[in-house]
Structure formats: structure tokens, C-alpha cells
Amino acid sequence: MKKTDLLSIGELAERTGISTSAIRFYEEKELVMPARNNGGQRRFMRADIRRISFILVAQEFGFTIAEIGVQLKRLPEGRAPNKADWTKLSTHFKIHLDARIAKMNALRERLEGCMGCGCLSLNKCQLYNAGDAAASYGRGPRYVMGDDPIQTLDE
The missing domain is CATH 1.10.1660.10 (Multidrug-efflux Transporter Regulator; Chain: A; Domain 2)
Known part of the structure; x- marks a missing residue:
């Protein structure tokens, strides 16, 4: 060198x-x-x-x-x-990037259907979280992120 x-x-x-x-x-x-x-x-x-x-x-x-x-x-x-090293990295990185893109596309679809609809339907809204039931999945807007809403008795 x-x-x-x-x-x-x-x-x-x-x-x-x-x-x-x-x-x-x-x-x-x-x-x-x-x-x-x-x-x-x-x-x-x-x-x-x-x-x-x-x-x-x-x-x-x-x-x-x-x-x-x-x-x-x-x-x-x-x-x-070298080129082979970068190709190896890009192959692995592409897998993670594709997964992130898929997740973002799903989020976009949920947000368009939820925030954009104006229906205010508490039975279908992925932002509605009666009794903080989504807490069992972890932090954040769990239903918007793809977790299935927990069915409650009053639905």
C-alpha cells in the first residue's frame, strides 16, 4: 500500500x-x-x-x-x-432491503385504508386499541405494523 x-x-x-x-x-x-x-x-x-x-x-x-x-x-x-466482496454484501443487504420494502408497502396500504378513509369504524380501524390490548405484542402501533387485532368480547 x-x-x-x-x-x-x-x-x-x-x-x-x-x-x-x-x-x-x-x-x-x-x-x-x-x-x-x-x-x-x-x-x-x-x-x-x-x-x-x-x-x-x-x-x-x-x-x-x-x-x-x-x-x-x-x-x-x-x-x-473487491467486486466479489461488495457483491456478497449487496446480496445479503438486498434481502433485508426487500423485506423492509415489503413492510413499508404493507404499511402504506394499511394507512391508506385506515387514516385516509374517514370511516371512523372502531370495528375495523387498525389504530383503535380498546383497553390497550395491543400491548401484549410490544411497543408501537402494533396493528398498523401488521399484528392481528385481539378480538374482544364487546365486538
């Missing part, structure tokens, strides 16, 4: 358009792993530009840092990923 293949944190920030503090955060979360020079300064591989680009795109799609980290663990450490 040539010295010109390594970037300072400032150079990486300039190339990726994100702040140095964001890069340090990604380092803390082990999404990027710079080397250190004799003076202790971080040195990033040019391939980290692509890693950070992947992180930014995945965040735009709503993936968490932890989820992104799982995907990036598929890439090799200590060398620039």
Missing part, C-alpha cells in the same frame, strides 16, 4: 461530505477502522470512502447503525474490498 492510498480524517471528511465527528462516531461503532501513523493520527484507506457512502445510503433507507454494522462485517478487514 502506498502512502497516497491513505487519507487523513479531514481528507476523508472532505471526500464524503460528512463531518470528522461523524467519522469518529463511525469508528467508535466499528464501521470504519483506520490505521494510526507513528504520530497517532488516523489514516483511512481510500476504500473507506465507499464504506461511508454505503453507510449514508443505508441510513437514508432507515437502517440502524447496528444493522449497517452487521452488513459491513461481511467485508474484509485490512484490505480494500
Whole structure:
């Protein structure tokens, strides 16, 4: 590896358009792993530009840092990923992305039918949660997220 293949944190920030503090955060979360020079300064591989680009795109799609980290663990450490490495990562990531798209499409359909209808039918409304029955499924709007409403005696 040539010295010109390594970037300072400032150079990486300039190339990726994100702040140095964001890069340090990604380092803390082990999404990027710079080397250190004799003076202790971080040195990033040019391939980290692509890693950070992947992180930014995945965040735009709503993936968490932890989820992104799982995907990036598929890439090799200590060398620039090659086409086969990125193909392997993209194959696994596509599965998660397809599942997220399916979930979002289902949510869109539920919201169009629920919030947009104006029917105010408590028997059909996926936002109605009599007696907080949905709490047994976990946090959040459980029926809108796809859990089946619990049938109550007064229906």
C-alpha cells in the first residue's frame, strides 16, 4: 500500500461530505477502522470512502447503525474490498432491503385504508386499541405494523 492510498480524517471528511465527528462516531461503532501513523493520527484507506457512502445510503433507507454494522462485517478487514466482496454484501443487504420494502408497502396500504378513509369504524380501524390490548405484542402501533387485532368480547 502506498502512502497516497491513505487519507487523513479531514481528507476523508472532505471526500464524503460528512463531518470528522461523524467519522469518529463511525469508528467508535466499528464501521470504519483506520490505521494510526507513528504520530497517532488516523489514516483511512481510500476504500473507506465507499464504506461511508454505503453507510449514508443505508441510513437514508432507515437502517440502524447496528444493522449497517452487521452488513459491513461481511467485508474484509485490512484490505480494500473487491467486486466479489461488495457483491456478497449487496446480496445479503438486498434481502433485508426487500423485506423492509415489503413492510413499508404493507404499511402504506394499511394507512391508506385506515387514516385516509374517514370511516371512523372502531370495528375495523387498525389504530383503535380498546383497553390497550395491543400491548401484549410490544411497543408501537402494533396493528398498523401488521399484528392481528385481539378480538374482544364487546365486538
